[in-house]
Every structure is written in structure tokens, then in C-alpha cells.
Amino acid sequence: MAIGFGLLVAIVLQLLPFYITVTTALKPRSDLSSQWVLPGDEWYWQNFTTAVDRGHILGAIGNSALVTLVSTLLVCALGALAAYPLARRTSVTNRLVMVGIVGLIMVPPLSILVPLYTMMNQLQAVNTYWGTILVMVATQLPLAIFLYASFMRGLPLSIEEAAAVDGASPVQILFRVVFPMLKPVTATVVILTSVAVWNEYALSVYLMRSPDMRTIAPAIGTFFASSGSDLGAAAAASLMSVVPVLAVYLVLQRYFIKGMVAGAEK
Structure with missing residues (x-):
């Protein structure tokens, strides 16, 4: 009972920001009522039109989709290729490389913004x-x-040895035996990388300064200014931008849960 109540509270807390976003998106700027209250009889859809016309949100979604898709594919391909020798060859050099990689994970991207x-x-x-x-x-x-x-350290080495006995080359073992597992x-990796790249603001706002090249986060940021904000x-725009990410998660959630459990077990 206590666990169920705790899960219910966690779900409500997670959905509260989404609820407030919905109520805000369906009200005009002249509506000064509480954001906790849904709009009255008439919902104000003009905010979505403003997001498309003035914020060019559809173009920003296209830019984010391109950057996210290509970045995610490269991260998966390069990450798997680089991880294989680190997982299968236990040497002092490889251990030092892994320590360096873990150290890079902890470096905040904003700390290298100026030289970058x-x-x-x-x-x-x-x-x-x-x-x-x-x-x-x-x-x-x-x-x-x-x-x-x-993850690769937990894979049985006997499968690769059996493939080698059958005459498979190291490249064939990598692409036909290891990668399918x-x-x-x-x-x-796909979900973590795609969500991180899709929501990236600090680096994108400096690297994509042209209005036609903006990704989704900087495009949403244009609605906030010192003279006034169009909430x-x-x-x-935020609701429109969350749809592609939500669709990807719904498609891959089964594999995502398996990956998290497998990572925890290993």
C-alpha cells in the first residue's frame, strides 16, 4: 500500500509540469488566472500559431531532428566500436583509458564553452x-x-570463441555476433543521447546563432526577453517539441527497460 502511494505521488509530481504547460499554452496573455486552473469554455489555440509563425518552431524541430538523428547514429556506432577492445582486452593501458573516459563524463560542457x-x-x-x-x-x-x-563485459566470451572456431574473422565476430547482442x-544509449541532444541549450545557442539554424531549445528561448515574455x-512550442521524443521513447521503451536492468545486473 505504501509503495503504491509513493508511486502515485511520484507520478503526480512528474505530470505537474506537463499539466501547467498545457494550461499555459491554452490561455491568452491577457488571462491572468492561476496557471493551476484550466481555461474556461474557450481554449486559446493562437499560441500554437504564434509558435509556428513567430518562433519558427517547425523549422527548429526539423533542425533538432537532423542534428539528433545523425549525432545519435554516430555515438552508437563509434561508442560500440571503441568499447569492444576496452571490454575484451584487460590491460593497464585500457584501464587508464576507461578512467579517462569516466573523468570526461564528469566534465561540465559549459566549462569548456569559451575554448570550444x-x-x-x-x-x-x-x-x-x-x-x-x-x-x-x-x-x-x-x-x-x-x-x-x-555491457560487453557481461557477454559470454564462449560465443565469440565458437564463432572463431567456425572460421569467422574478428570483423565478422564483431558485426555478426557481438553487435546483435x-x-x-x-x-x-539511443534514448539518453537523443534526449540530451534534443534538449541541449547552452551549447546550441552559441553554435547555432542564425535564426534559420536554431534548434528547438534556443527557438523556445526566443519567447523570453527582458522586456516581456510570451509564456x-x-x-x-514546448508541447510541440516533446511529441517526437515521446514517440521515440514509446517505440523503444521495452529495450530501454531491458538495457537499464542489464546494466544494473552487470
Whole structure:
């Protein structure tokens, strides 16, 4: 009974921000009623139109989708390839490399913003898709390598040895034997990486300064200014931006749960 009540409280607390976002998105700026109260008889849909017309939110969603998709694919591919030798070859050098990777996970991205922006500006990578993707991959790759390596250590080595006895080359073993067993942890990496890249604001606001190149988080930020904020349009844009991420999670939630459980067991 106590566990069920605790879960109910946790669910309510998680849904409260979403509820307030919905009530805010359905009210005009002239409505000064409490955000806890739903709008009256007529719901104000103009905020969604404002988000599309003035905030160019659909274009921002497209930019975020492109950056997120390419970044996630690269993180998964590079993370799995880098983690395999670290997981299978137990040497002092590999242990030191893993310690360095764990250390990189704990480095806040904002702490390297100034040198990062200077370097990207010198490379003429500001306001480019490839520059932003490169930065996103670099910031998300350490966690992906750590997750893949931890998962691979729990995989039975006998399967790879049997494939080698059957005549499979190391490359064939990697792509035909090892990679198919990485579906649970890959789903975890996909969700963690895609959500992190999709919601990235601090780096994106400096790397994508052109209005046509903005991703979703900086685009929502344009509704907030020192002279006044349009909370309704910002809430509407937030609701529109959460739909793609929610769809991806619903598709991969089964693998996500398996990956989290497998990671905990290992």
C-alpha cells in the first residue's frame, strides 16, 4: 500500500509540469488566472500559431531532428566500436583509458564553452550542421563508451570463441555476433543521447546563432526577453517539441527497460 502511494505521488509530481504547460499554452496573455486552473469554455489555440509563425518552431524541430538523428547514429556506432577492445582486452593501458573516459563524463560542457567556441569559430563550424553534430558527438560519446563497455563485459566470451572456431574473422565476430547482442544497451544509449541532444541549450545557442539554424531549445528561448515574455507561445512550442521524443521513447521503451536492468545486473 505504501509503495503504491509513493508511486502515485511520484507520478503526480512528474505530470505537474506537463499539466501547467498545457494550461499555459491554452490561455491568452491577457488571462491572468492561476496557471493551476484550466481555461474556461474557450481554449486559446493562437499560441500554437504564434509558435509556428513567430518562433519558427517547425523549422527548429526539423533542425533538432537532423542534428539528433545523425549525432545519435554516430555515438552508437563509434561508442560500440571503441568499447569492444576496452571490454575484451584487460590491460593497464585500457584501464587508464576507461578512467579517462569516466573523468570526461564528469566534465561540465559549459566549462569548456569559451575554448570550444573559439576553436569552432576558427574552423568556420559555427552555424553549420556538421559543427554542431561534431560537438554533440564529442560530449555524448564518453557515456556511450562506458555503457557499451560495461555491457560487453557481461557477454559470454564462449560465443565469440565458437564463432572463431567456425572460421569467422574478428570483423565478422564483431558485426555478426557481438553487435546483435547489444540491442538493450543500444536502446539505452539511443534514448539518453537523443534526449540530451534534443534538449541541449547552452551549447546550441552559441553554435547555432542564425535564426534559420536554431534548434528547438534556443527557438523556445526566443519567447523570453527582458522586456516581456510570451509564456503561452513558449508553452505551446514546448508541447510541440516533446511529441517526437515521446514517440521515440514509446517505440523503444521495452529495450530501454531491458538495457537499464542489464546494466544494473552487470
